[in-house]
Amino acid sequence: MDIEAVMRTKAEEARKASRKLGVLSTSVKNKALMAMADVLEKRSAMILAANEQDLEDARQKGLKRSYLDRLMLNETRIRQMAEGLRQTAALPDPVCQGNYSTIRPNGLEIRRVRVPLGVIGIIYEARPNVTADAAGLCLKSGNAVILRGGSEAIRSNTAISSLLAQAAYENGIPEGALQFVEITDRAAVDVMTHLSGLLDVIIPRGGAGLINHIVKNSSVPVIQTGTGVCHTFVDDSADQDMAIRIAVNAKTSHPSVCNAMETLLVHEAVADEFLPKLVEAMQAKKVELRGCASCQAISEAFLPAAEEDWSTEYGDLILSVKVVRDIDEAIAHINQYNTGHSESIVTRNLTNAHRFQREVDASAVYVNASTRFTDGFEFGFGAEIGISTQKLHARGPMGLEELTSMKYLIYGEGQIRE
Amino acid sequence: MDIEAVMRTKAEEARKASRKLGVLSTSVKNKALMAMADVLEKRSAMILAANEQDLEDARQKGLKRSYLDRLMLNETRIRQMAEGLRQTAALPDPVCQGNYSTIRPNGLEIRRVRVPLGVIGIIYEARPNVTADAAGLCLKSGNAVILRGGSEAIRSNTAISSLLAQAAYENGIPEGALQFVEITDRAAVDVMTHLSGLLDVIIPRGGAGLINHIVKNSSVPVIQTGTGVCHTFVDDSADQDMAIRIAVNAKTSHPSVCNAMETLLVHEAVADEFLPKLVEAMQAKKVELRGCASCQAISEAFLPAAEEDWSTEYGDLILSVKVVRDIDEAIAHINQYNTGHSESIVTRNLTNAHRFQREVDASAVYVNASTRFTDGFEFGFGAEIGISTQKLHARGPMGLEELTSMKYLIYGEGQIRE
Incomplete structure (x- = not known):
């Protein structure tokens, strides 16, 4: 398989979808999130079967108990994933929120509004719930997303992401907005971190090893999260x-x-x-x-x-x-x-x-x-994609606002610059 | 000369100074900026003599007229640099400005305030006025700065930066906060872009060639500026x-x-x-x-x-x-x-x-x-370090606020998490 070509195609599809998703109405996005929540609960048996296979493999590899616990799903955890999506639907849409507005002496009216970042890459490890959490937060904030989970959770993540994507597309989310990387080869991560111009940011979630590797090697901007001494x-x-x-x-x-x-x-x-x-x-x-x-x-x-x-x-x-x-x-x-x-x-x-x-x-x-x-819920943001430990763009718990950029909108009546 | 060691020392000194500069009072910073403005005007003969040597070399190299024009200084341009510093002194200090505040049900009071980024690297080309502009904006926003100008302007930039540093340190700016790279070897740029942990961000200012090279190769976060189709x-x-x-x-x-x-x-x-x-x-x-x-x-x-x-x-x-x-x-x-x-x-x-x-x-x-x-002055920000064409951290004209990060300050009375 040509990993480079597969990844590039996913990113191009995501970018194309992001143009439509960025201007989609809040009500369509919310309806899709509710449908995504429902399908997880309705099809929990399929998810649990896939998860059981992942767990069996992990046990045979002798992975330690704390790891197995992070990987494990049950009805309660699936219900929590679904509830997370419903809570995200209930949060205010950050897109188009204004945070600066002025009229200049020459009559130009300038305002600054939040816009989606575009395409977000999430690279994560064992926890399959990240698949649903990250997909929900990215879609709600108008961003297409490329999800790359750990190889040990590949069956669970594939089941969850395929259910989510189907529910999303059936409910008005532009086709291609939710990409999942089925390639477990580590090379997929290295390709992903070099898709400058197609990905706007990569957020790694996991241990210090994963995060340091990505920060050092990525030519796509990275938001560092989660290491805490x-x-x-x-x-x-x-x-x-x-x-x-x-x-x-x-x-x-x-x-x-x-x-x-x-x-x-x-x-x-x-x-x-x-x-x-x-x-x-x-x-x-x-x-x-x-x-x-x-x-x-x-x-x-x-x-x-x-x-x-x-x-x-x-x-x-x-x-x-x-x-x-x-x-x-x-x-x-x-x-x-x-x-x-x-x-x-x-x-x-x-x-x-x-x-x-x-x-x-x-x-x-x-x-x-x-x-x-220090946590998005405890700080009152209602959700969290991670905790940024860097200073650029976002710092501390990252909610929906931190998944946006800004844009200046300027209204004139023919003004030219002297 | 061990370029790596020289650059690392500069960055370490800048980082050390940034701790003190970050909590320096606005009035001390403003007084220093006014003194920096004065010294440029008072010592304009020294700056112009250095600039004349740069121009002579550039003419002999056969550089084209538009380039010579960017490099050229005269009394008017020096006065403009000084005025720029005075205008920066007059702008509101972004440090400690609050932009979020809440009290949580458990009584925790949370507020978010602006803090300096820390150490900013500026890599630029021909215009010597960037030396004064960037130094002023970085210091006002509480950041230490490492300036690396183009080799063709090395004498002009050395003259300006040494005058600025002396005036700054004599007026309360912590020693080391204003670093200028005298090394014209391109290797200095490559070292600078890999000082992760010492530099918080690099802002390249110049042509697309310079900017693309830095974006592709830097392991320090970069803010892309200034390419405009x-x-x-x-x-x-x-x-x-x-x-x-x-x-x-x-x-x-x-x-x-x-x-x-x-x-x-x-x-x-x-x-x-x-x-x-x-x-x-x-x-x-x-x-x-x-x-x-x-x-x-x-x-x-x-x-x-x-x-x-x-x-x-x-x-x-x-x-x-x-x-x-x-x-x-x-x-x-x-x-x-x-x-x-x-x-x-x-x-x-x-x-x-x-x-x-x-x-x-x-x-x-x-x-x-x-x-x-599209310009910081026209948008009402009073100053500009560049125009960001990326989506992360800052987008559009970057004024003093864009040279800051944030920090959450939380007051409790013994709260613990359940």
């Missing part, structure tokens, strides 16, 4: 009970996600008092603790932290802890090792809260709250 | 006198800039009547005309247009003209050949005006006005 800094003025609650929540409520805490920093003035309480609370949750020399001097519970611990996203019940001299060292440490995701300070000191928020370089900077809130 | 479509209902005025202005008022028209499309129902008038007006301005077969059948003034004419940015007194069946063909032609810059329709028909604005894919879409207005 998140910190909590316990200031000397912190309410320590609050700090413990926040730390335990940030570390243990869902350790595998990107907004979970990986490193806790504590002000040296309160380390003696705070660390024993932290050790007790974290051990009760079976968290492995790795600490700097000062931590180890305070409690035997700490294994020694190596330099690489400070830049590691464990995604697991492991926490690195460091005692710092003051807020300056805390901010400097975070700005050196973080991935620009989510950072939190626990403090009663207004000046320190303000300095931390201004000087820490990250998409979300918290005062007295858990980093776990 | 702009169209004017004369609809069958157009006020033809207005159409002539707009066409002449769009083609001839400044043919070398990116918002000048390159192709005119005319509805076949009015081609017989309109084209002779267009020929007369364009010939009076010494414009060479290249047309499709229908144009040639109507007037002998048209040379035959080849396929490549439709995608050529002449930047000169040349215009390609095509007769189209209807607005559908006009929109399809534009979406096939344009560069996403500026497009205009001349019409009295409301439906066609609306369709043209919605369906044409470009950063600025005009009704009854010249494409020449």
Whole structure:
């Protein structure tokens, strides 16, 4: 098979469809999303059969349990996918939303409105629900989409995407707007990341390895998402009970996600008092603790932290802890090792809260709250395609607005420039 | 010289400075910009002497007159650079401007504010005024900047940038925030485009060759600017006198800039009547005309247009003209050949005006006005670092806001996620 030719054809079809999709009415898009939701529920048996084959293969390959869990579908998860599509249908359409308007001294009326990006490529790994989530968000925001899921979920994704595409096209979405890549060969990703002029952006969703590979090699613009080395800094003025609650929540409520805490920093003035309480609370949750020399001097519970611990996203019940001299060292440490995701300070000191928020370089900077809130739903956007950890275009949780660009519309009456 | 090491050091110094610059008060930044303006005027003799050497070399190399004109400085142009810096000082500071704010049901207060991008790389060609313009806009928006100008302007740029840096640092701008690359070897550009993690974005300013090279090769995110294959479509209902005025202005008022028209499309129902008038007006301005077969059948003034004419940015007194069946063909032609810059329709028909604005894919879409207005000053932004022709991050004229990213600031009282 000529992978290059197959991928190019998909992208050209998507681009052609995107011209029509970009000006499609909100009501047609919503109706299609509702039909897509219905078909997933109605044909759940077909999806589950395909998923069972994927799971069987994965088990035979000896993939680990957390991986199998991400791959696994059941009636509940299919219902959640369908509900996600219905919620997306209920969100405001970002297309044509205006956010700047002026009249110039020469009488030119200028306004700026949101327009779709065009064609979005999504490259993702095990979770088959991304197929439905991403398709729904892209279509609602007027974008054609090319979906490239992981090879281990190929049967589940093929079943879901073929059902979605059929329902979409039967309900007014332009043919070609929803492309799924059935090619499991990795070469398909490399072709996709070089279709400049056909794809407007690629959003990778998955582990750091996948994302770094795409960022380094893509000539199509990329939005980096989801790597999170998140910190909590316990200031000397912190309410320590609050700090413990926040730390335990940030570390243990869902350790595998990107907004979970990986490193806790504590002000040296309160380390003696705070660390024993932290050790007790974290051990009760079976968290492995790795600490700097000062931590180890305070409690035997700490294994020694190596330099690489400070830049590691464990995604697991492991926490690195460091005692710092003051807020300056805390901010400097975070700005050196973080991935620009989510950072939190626990403090009663207004000046320190303000300095931390201004000087820490990250998409979300918290005062007295858990980093776990960085999420499109928690922020009130109603949906999320990922969490951008870069600064260009979008930063933080990306909802429908972040899947749009802008366009200036100018009305004149024959104006010419002197 | 180890170019890689020199460039990396510059970038590291810029990044370090950017941390302080990002939280610097507006008044300090403005004072520094005023001092930078003053020093250019006060030391104009030094700048002009350096510029004269650049010009002498360029003449000996036999570079053409339009190039020498871009390179040339005089007292007036230096005064304009200084005025540009003063105008930038007078603009509102975008840093910390809020554009989203909410309180969530759990009591979390979330707001989104503008923050600097960090370190911006500018790669440009002949015009030495870019050195001052770019430095001023980047510093005002809280960004450190690495400037890499063309080798032909190396002495002029070195003089300007050293004066600017000294004035800036003497007035509170953190040392290192303004980096100039004295290395004329092209390898410096290739190193610069691979300093991921140190540079947040690269903005190339110059010809299509420079821009394409950087877009294809950079692993640092790039904002594409300035290539303009702009169209004017004369609809069958157009006020033809207005159409002539707009066409002449769009083609001839400044043919070398990116918002000048390159192709005119005319509805076949009015081609017989309109084209002779267009020929007369364009010939009076010494414009060479290249047309499709229908144009040639109507007037002998048209040379035959080849396929490549439709995608050529002449930047000169040349215009390609095509007769189209209807607005559908006009929109399809534009979406096939344009560069996403500026497009205009001349019409009295409301439906066609609306369709043209919605369906044409470009950063600025005009009704009854010249494409020449696409410009930060004309749009009311007070300044411009370039005109983005891409969809990600910024589209159209880029002012100070487009040199910023965003950050979410979240205030809690101990909230944890269920």
